[in-house]
Amino acid sequence: MGTLLKWLFGLIIVLVLLVAAAVVVLPMVVDPNDYKPQIVAAAKDKLGRDLVIEEDLSLSVFPWLGLETGGVRIGNASGFKAEWFAEIDRLGLKVKLMPLLSRQVEVDNVLVKGLRLNLEKDAKGKTNWEDLAAQQDKPAPPDAAEPAADQGPPIAISVQGIEIEDARVSWEDRQSGQQYVVDGARLVTGALAPGVAVPIEAAMAFTSSKPAMTLKAKLDASVESDADLKAFRITGLVLALDAAGEGLPKGGAELTLKTDLAVDTKADTLQLDQLEISGPALAARGELAVTALQTNPAAKGKLSIAETNLKTLASMFASPIETTDPEAMTRASGDLVFAYADGAVKLDPLKIRLDESQLDGHLHVLDPNGPVVRTKLALDQIDLDRYMPPAQDKPQGAAPAAKAAESTPPPAADPFAALRTLDFAGEFTIGQLKVGNARMSNVATKVVSKKGVLTVDPIAAKLYEGAFAGRIVVDASGKQAKLQAKNRLTNIQVGPLLKDVADEERLLGRGEVEVDVRMVGLSESEIRRSLNGNARFAFNDGAYKGVNIAQLIRDASSRLGLGSDKIDTGTPGQTDFAELSGSFKMTNGVIENRDLRAKSPLLRIDGKGEVDLPKDTVDYLITTKLVGSLAGQGGKAKDELAGVPIPVRVSGPLTKPSFRPDLEAALSAKAKAAIEEQKVELQNKAEEKVKEKLDGVLKGLFN
Numbered sequence: 001m002g003t004l005l006k007w008l009f010g011l012i013i014v015l016v017l018l019v020a021a022a023v024v025v026l027p028m029v030v031d032p033n034d035y036k037p038q039i040v041a042a043a044k045d046k047l048g049r050d051l052v053i054e055e056d057l058s059l060s061v062f063p064w065l066g067l068e069t070g071g072v073r074i075g076n077a078s079g080f081k082a083e084w085f086a087e088i089d090r091l092g093l094k095v096k097l098m099p100l101l102s103r104q105v106e107v108d109n110v111l112v113k114g115l116r117l118n119l120e121k122d123a124k125g126k127t128n129w130e131d132l133a134a135q136q137d138k139p140a141p142p143d144a145a146e147p148a149a150d151q152g153p154p155i156a157i158s159v160q161g162i163e164i165e166d167a168r169v170s171w172e173d174r175q176s177g178q179q180y181v182v183d184g185a186r187l188v189t190g191a192l193a194p195g196v197a198v199p200i201e202a203a204m205a206f207t208s209s210k211p212a213m214t215l216k217a218k219l220d221a222s223v224e225s226d227a228d229l230k231a232f233r234i235t236g237l238v239l240a241l242d243a244a245g246e247g248l249p250k251g252g253a254e255l256t257l258k259t260d261l262a263v264d265t266k267a268d269t270l271q272l273d274q275l276e277i278s279g280p281a282l283a284a285r286g287e288l289a290v291t292a293l294q295t296n297p298a299a300k301g302k303l304s305i306a307e308t309n310l311k312t313l314a315s316m317f318a319s320p321i322e323t324t325d326p327e328a329m330t331r332a333s334g335d336l337v338f339a340y341a342d343g344a345v346k347l348d349p350l351k352i353r354l355d356e357s358q359l360d361g362h363l364h365v366l367d368p369n370g371p372v373v374r375t376k377l378a379l380d381q382i383d384l385d386r387y388m389p390p391a392q393d394k395p396q397g398a399a400p401a402a403k404a405a406e407s408t409p410p411p412a413a414d415p416f417a418a419l420r421t422l423d424f425a426g427e428f429t430i431g432q433l434k435v436g437n438a439r440m441s442n443v444a445t446k447v448v449s450k451k452g453v454l455t456v457d458p459i460a461a462k463l464y465e466g467a468f469a470g471r472i473v474v475d476a477s478g479k480q481a482k483l484q485a486k487n488r489l490t491n492i493q494v495g496p497l498l499k500d501v502a503d504e505e506r507l508l509g510r511g512e513v514e515v516d517v518r519m520v521g522l523s524e525s526e527i528r529r530s531l532n533g534n535a536r537f538a539f540n541d542g543a544y545k546g547v548n549i550a551q552l553i554r555d556a557s558s559r560l561g562l563g564s565d566k567i568d569t570g571t572p573g574q575t576d577f578a579e580l581s582g583s584f585k586m587t588n589g590v591i592e593n594r595d596l597r598a599k600s601p602l603l604r605i606d607g608k609g610e611v612d613l614p615k616d617t618v619d620y621l622i623t624t625k626l627v628g629s630l631a632g633q634g635g636k637a638k639d640e641l642a643g644v645p646i647p648v649r650v651s652g653p654l655t656k657p658s659f660r661p662d663l664e665a666a667l668s669a670k671a672k673a674a675i676e677e678q679k680v681e682l683q684n685k686a687e688e689k690v691k692e693k694l695d696g697v698l699k700g701l702f703n
Contacts, residue, residue: 033057043074048131049085050075066094066108077128081172082118085128089114089166107159115167115185123174159192179209194227197235213245230266237261249316255279268293272301281313282306298341307333307353325386331355343367350377357382372423381432415522416476420452437500439463452477459487465510466492482520489513494539509542509580517586528589528613536583545574576600582607589613593620602626611654618657620650 033056043051054071069091076085094108120128167185172178185204192198199222206215221237237259244252258276263269270290277284288301310329314321323329334352338345348362361377430443440461448455457471470487495508517533520526575598582596589612596607609620624646648661 047074049077060094066092068092068111076118076120077131079122080120080128082120082128084116085118087114087116088112109161109163110159111163112167113163113165115164115169117167117169119169119171121173121175125175161191162187162189164188177210181207183207189223194225194229197222197224208245211246213243213248216242228266231264232262234261234263249280253280253316255282263293265294268295280316281308283308296342298339300337300339302335302337305332305334307331322389323386324388324390325383328355328386343369354382355386367423370421370423373426374424375426377426377428379428379430382430383434385434385437416452416481419449419454419474419476422449424449424454433461437503438497439500440468464493464497466490466512480520481522482518483522484518486516488515494542504545506545507539507542508545508574509539509577511537511539511542511580513537525614531586531589531591531613533586534584535586536581538579538581539577540579542580543574543576544580575603575605577603577605596622609650616654618650618652618654622648622650624648 036053036057040051040053043049052071052073052075053069054073055069058066058068060066060068070089072088072091073084074086076082090111090113092109092111095106118128164185164187167182167187169182169185171180183205186202188201190199200219202217202219204217206217207213218240219238221234223232223234225232237257239257241255241257242252243255256276256278258274260273262271262273268291270288270293272286272288275286275288277286283306284303285306286301286303288299290297290299292298310332311321311323312330321329332352332354334350336347336350338347340346344367345365346362348364349360350362352359357379359377359379362375363377364374366372366374424447426447428443428445428447431441433440433443440463443461445456445459448457452475454474454476455471457473459468459470459472461468467490468487469490470485472487473484475482475484490512491510492512493510494513495505498507499505513535514537515533515535517531517535519532520530577598577600579597579599581598582593585592591611591613593610594608596605598605598607604625605622607620607622609618611618611620626646646661648659650657650659652658
């Protein structure tokens with residue numbers, strides 16, 4: 001676009017040529033229209049385009065030397081759509097005659113009406129002003145390089161005002177299919193002179209095709225400069241915007257910006273004071289100071305955002321937000337101090353308030369390339385479940401597989417592309433946290449990302465009368481992400497935890513869990529196939545809900561005539577234990593356990609087996625020994641089953657396994673044991689009799 005500016009300056013030179021031509025012919029009292037061919041030829045030489053002046057040149061003499069005309073047309077480059085590159089319906093310029101003798105240029109209102117500027121880019125990426133730039137970049141003739149003679153003191157210039165009415169600038173990019181138009185542009189100023197406040201009014205309407213939208217803008221301000229035109233101050237600046245179209249509210253969105261602005265080109269600074277931004281459901285105040293504006297800009301400022309309803313704001317832009325709690329995201333505000341220097345942006349301090357939560361800390365983006373981010377944030381409390389989307393009702397009936405596949409979006413080509421270039425280090429603390437219905441306190445962690453490896457270490461929290469400690473590593477440096485997690489829960493009340501998280505209390509008791517796992521991929525199927533590692537657990541004074549193993553044994557023994565229906569088996573629907581422990585080995589999604597141990601007043605339980613996650617099945621054998629009495633009123637004595645290993649087979653799908661005790665096998669095993677005991681006893685008796693007879697024979701021989 002810089003080349004376009006060069007061309008615009010060239011157009012100004014043409015206007016000056018028009019005025020100069022008029023000045024030359026005046027003394028000879030010649031009609032300026034006789035010199036149209038020379039003016040057109042000069043423009044052709046300067047611009048390389050055809051120039052058409054349809055109306056006569058109107059000349060005024062005293063006290064203003066003025067020139068006015070209309071119907072000015074500049075031809076378009078070959079191969080482009082518009083017939084004309086630029087058109088001006090009316091053009092006027094007046095200069096006071098007598099001050100010219102003392103090298104003072106006093107210009108009356110500069111008038112430009114009906115400007116039409118058609119900018120285009122063809123399918124090959126060529127623009128219709130490139131040839132104009134080439135004309136401007138032509139090397140100067142040899143004599144032009146000679147040093148200019150002393151021109152005397154500088155020329156003083158003053159302008160009574162600028163009036164641009166009904167201007168239109170269009171931009172059509174046939175490469176991208178985009179089209180933008182600035183229409184109805186208007187600029188009116190007061191007298192332009194150093195040290196004088198100049199009122200400025202401007203307006204325009206902007207439309208675009210992608211996205212389809214319209215933006216109306218209006219600006220009012222007062223501009224003042226110093227004598228050297230090096231320092232400018234704009235006071236009372238009011239910029240009003242009214243936008244409508246795609247992604248915006250049906251009735252449009254209005255935004256107003258107010259500020260006082262000071263620019264000092266000599267000191268190379270810019271200052272915005274009393275900045276106010278207001279719009280639908282939004283209000284903010286701030287200030288900004290910029291140094292080294294033209295060389296290496298550095299900025300400092302602050303911004304205060306008044307409380308706003310984020311849901312209202314989002315809905316106005318056709319992006320409604322739905323949350324489980326209707327009151328969530330309805331009160332948001334913030335205060336921040338920001339700084340920019342050498343490509344780094346720092347928000348320090350940073351304060352954000354969202355509903356009942358407050359976030360404090362800082363955020364430093366040290367390098368946008370990568371990016372390189374450093375942060376430390378502290379959140380007093382938050383209930384993340386409030387901000388989750390509302391639960392959707394499950395559709396009745398199963399959708400066909402083909403339809404379900406069509407509705408599932410294809411996976412991202414590389415979801416970890418951004419992580420591989422991210423250089424991140426952050427510290428986070430949360431006073432009170434609720435997520436997934438689990439409640440925690442004193443949450444603290446450090447997060448580091450470097451070269452595609454994300455490490456969350458340490459992770460610490462207090463929860464359910466115990467503590468959590470762990471670390472997580474996501475390695476996305478390769479083609480497929482790898483995850484490692486080593487976590488430990490200590491002194492946890494597992495029942496309330498499972499109740500909150502899974503809405504069921506299958507396991508009760510206090511104890512600890514330690515997990516060290518590795519997996520590849522992020523989808524559930526990938527995790528099921530690649531899960532490897534170890535885990536262990538130990539709980540005391542608890543119970544397993546959902547099955548009462550003693551009850552199963554009672555029912556089975558009753559069917560075999562070994563007990564009655566009136567038997568005390570402990571708490572109905574659960575197996576109580578004093579101790580429960582075990583460990584797991586995970587190999588490619590198959591979880592194997594060989595050392596399950598449980599003790600209760602009635603039972604001793606051992607278990608072994610495996611859970612196959614890829615197949616979603618369980619095959620587990622629980623062996624129970626009775627150490628107390630199942631006998632009640634009319635029940636059998638405890639020695640009927642006491643000490644007998646009773647197997648209970650757990651098998652089937654993980655979501656609904658079956659429990660099947662095998663008392664017949666237990667009794668058969670006991671009978672075999674009894675037979676073996678009898679065999680041993682008979683053998684021992686026979687050996688004793690043989691020994692007695694042998695002793696008698698030996699005694700007879702020696703006597």
